[in-house]
Amino acid sequence: DPESDVGEANEEELFKEEMTKRREESPAEKNRRKRFKIAEELYTTEEAYYSTLTLINDTFRSRLKDDKGEYMFAEKIIREIFMNTHELQNLHEVLRNRLKDRIENWQLRPRIGDIMKSIAPYFQLYTDYMAKFDNKTGRVCDSCNNILSARDGLDEKSRKTRG
Numbered sequence: 001d002p003e004s005d006v007g008e009a010n011e012e013e014l015f016k017e018e019m020t021k022r023r024e025e026s027p028a029e030k031n032r033r034k035r036f037k038i039a040e041e042l043y044t045t046e047e048a049y050y051s052t053l054t055l056i057n058d059t060f061r062s063r064l065k066d067d068k069g070e071y072m073f074a075e076k077i078i079r080e081i082f083m084n085t086h087e088l089q090n091l092h093e094v095l096r097n098r099l100k101d102r103i104e105n106w107q108l109r110p111r112i113g114d115i116m117k118s119i120a121p122y123f124q125l126y127t128d129y130m131a132k133f134d135n136k137t138g139r140v141c142d143s144c145n146n147i148l149s150a151r152d153g154l155d156e157k158s159r160k161t162r163g
Contacts (some may be wrong), residue, residue: 032110036103039112043099050096053089057082084129092124 025033061082064072098115099160 035112036106039099039103039106042112043096043103046092046096046099050092053085053092055104056102057085057089073104080135083132084125086127091119091125095119122144 022030061078064071064078073081095115098119099112102109102115104111
């Protein structure tokens with residue numbers, strides 16, 4: 001296809017131009033470009049992580065409710081499972097927004113260290129979250145087993161009643 005050949009030729013020319021520019025970059029320009037790429041990657045990662053926390057808090061948590069809107073597990077277990085997840089979501093929303101703003105205004109302030117430094121103390125939330133993670137996992141497994149056992153018991157009772 002002649003049109004795709006032209007597109008490929010243009011891409012090849014653009015690639016050659018980009019490579020030539022990079023060879024001609026000063027060490028300071030290279031460093032600035034790398035820092036920007038790192039900031040973009042951090043923002044992209046933060047955006048994905050924030051989306052995951054939103055999914056956990058807004059979707060998964062609500063699916064642990066039955067048709068009557070009551071949790072399938074005891075309220076205490078729900079609090080244990082989701083301990084700090086809203087706070088973590090808020091923390092990462094702030095970080096995501098600050099990174100986005102900085103990237104959009106990179107020419108004015110080409111750095112992110114100040115953002116990371118200001119938000120670092122709040123990562124203490126992860127210490128609490130991780131310290132209780134194994135306990136949470138065990139509680140979820142125990143609760144699931146209890147629900148399954150109760151369901152099996154009801155199924156058995158139902159079969160005997162019909163039987």
